[in-house]
Amino acid sequence: MAAIRIRxxxxxxxADGDWYSNPxxxxxxxGVGISNAISSIAKDFMIIINYE
Known part of the structure; x- marks a missing residue:
């Protein structure tokens, strides 16, 4: 039976380096905890479902 891992x-x-001058x-x-979302940005939170 396959295991399901959700993260x-x-x-x-x-940016790599300085925020204002680098691409x-x-x-x-x-994430490693319960949530990886920023409260002021509603669209950045997702989950990964890995079928092992």
Whole structure:
């Protein structure tokens, strides 16, 4: 029987180095706690469902 693992994640805009002078990219950040959401941004919270 396959195991199902569910984890929280969020899509975040990040820069390598200084925020204002370096290019930004979207990154998938996988959480380790109950939630990985920012309360002021409603659309960045997601879950990952992994069928093992």
């Amino acid at each position: 929280t994640c969020a899509s975040r805009g990040r 930004h990219s979207q990154r998938l950040e996988i």
